[in-house]
Amino acid sequence: MATVVAFHEVSKVYPGGVQALDKVSFSIDEGEFLCLIGPSGCGKTTLLKTVNRLVEPTSGWVEVYGKDAASWDPVALRRQIGYVIQQIGLFPHLTVGENMTYVLRIMGIPRHVQQRRARELLEIVNLDESYLSRFPRELSGGERQRVGVARALAGDPELILMDEPFGALDQITREQLQEELLRIHRKLRKTVLFVTHDLQEAMKLATTLGVMQKGRMVQLGPPYELLFSPQDSFVEEFLGRGGLFQVLRMVRIRDIPLLELSDKMPRVTIPLSASLEDALRKMLLGGEQRVAVVEDGTGRVAGVLSFEHLCRLLPRYCAPMYA
C-alpha cells in the first residue's frame, strides 16, 4: 500500500515558546482512516494542519503524496486535500451547490462541470437536489456539516483532513454522520486523517488510532491493539473510559467465528445481527454461560457463543469489521 502522508520527526514551537509538537513520526497509508485522539492541547490539530501547510513545522518535515510538503506550492497542495473543520466554515453568501464546488471554481473548472459534480456530491452525502439552491442559513447543523463533507470531496482528493468535524453536533446527529462517513469511506476508499477528542467516535471510525499527549505520539495502532495492549498508563486510562464498551457495541456476532452446537441447546438465543454487547448482556442478565446464535429471518441455529470463547476472541476480533 502506498504511503499518502508521512511525518518525519515533526516539531512545532509556537512563538512564545509553547511546544505543540515534539518529534512526531509516523505514516498514513492509502485507504486508512486514522483518528488522532488526545486531551485538548495535545497538538493533534496542529499536526493535522502541518499536512496542508496551514502550520509550518519548526523542525522535521511532512511528506504528502510522496513529496516534501514544503516543496509543494501550498495552494496546489491544498486543492488536492479535502479539509473539514468543526465550525464548518460554509460561505453564507453562496448556495449549497456553490459552496460544494468552491474548489472547482477557484481551479477554473467550467460551470456546467461544477453543476454536474454538485449533483453527484449531494447524492454521496444523502441530500436531495432541492438543496442545491438553498443557502447555509436555511440548513440544520447536521445538514451543514454534510455539505461541509461534500465540499471536501468536491475535487476528488485522495486525502481528507477532518478537524473535529462533528464536535458541535448533538449526539444523535453526530452518530448519524459518523455512520454516513463510514459508508462514504468504505465506498470511496479515501485516506482520512481525523482529529477528535471523542473516544467513542474514534473507536467507531478508526482503522488506525493514534493517541497523543503533550505534543508526542504516545501509541499508534489498530484500536483493539491499543485497547488490549496499551503502552502505558496514560493510554490505558484514556481508552479505558468506555473504549471497550464501544468496541463491544460495534462488533456484530456474525463477524466472529462461532462454536458448533455440540451438546445441549442453550436456553437463550440471540440473532446473528446482534452486537457482542447484546450477547454479553443476555449472558449476564440471564445468568448463562452460553447463548445460541440464530439466523435473523429463519431462526435456524448458526452456532453457539460462550463466555469463555468470547474472552479468548475479544482481543483478536474486536477491531471494526474492516480493520
Next chain:
Amino acid sequence: MAFLLRVLLLAIERKSLVLVSLKEHVAISLFACFLIALCGIPLGILIARFRTIAPWVIGITGILYTIPALALFGFMIPVLGIGIRPTLFALFIYGLLPLVRNTYVGITTVDPAIVESARGMGSTEWQLLWYVQIPLALPVIVAGFRTVTVMTISVATIAAFIGAGGLGVLIFRGITSYYTELVVLGSFLVAALAVGVDSVLGLVERKLLRRVQM
C-alpha cells in the same frame, strides 16, 4: 405655521433658483461620492491584503479627516482656485477615511472559520478576497458609504462659500440678507436630500446583511 407657509411660498416663487441649486448640489455630491468610492474601496482592499501598511493609511486619512472643512476650503483656494475643483478635492479628502476604514474592517473581521476553510481549500490570497472576504464585507462597506454620502451632502453646503454653487447658495444668501425663510428652505432641502439617500442605502445595506448572515 405661518412661517412654514412662507417658506413653502418662497420655494414656489423662487422655483428656478431652488431647482438649479438642488441640481448642482446633487451633481457635486454624486461626483464626490463616486470619486471616493473609486479610490476608497480599492485602497481599503489593498490595505486589507497588505496589512503592514494599514495603520499608516488609516492614520493619514484620519489626520485629513480632522481638518475643519472651512479651513480646508481656505487652504485649497491658493492651489486649486475657487469653484468646483477645490470643492471636489475637499469632499474627497473628507470622505476617504470612513470608506477606507469600513472596507478594511469589513474584510478583516470576516469569520475566521470561513477564512480558514477558504484558505484550506486552496484559495489564493486574491481569490480569498474576491470570492469570500469582499462579498461578506459588503454590508460593512455599504455602511461606510452611507456615512460618506450623508457627510458629503452636508459638507457640500459650504461649497457655496467658494463659488461652487449648490444648496449652500440659498443658505448664504438668506444669512447675508437676514432672510430666515431662505435659510430654512436651504437647510431643509439639504437635510431631506441626506435623509433620503441615507434611507435608500440603508435598505441596500439591510438586504446585503441578510444575504451574508448564517
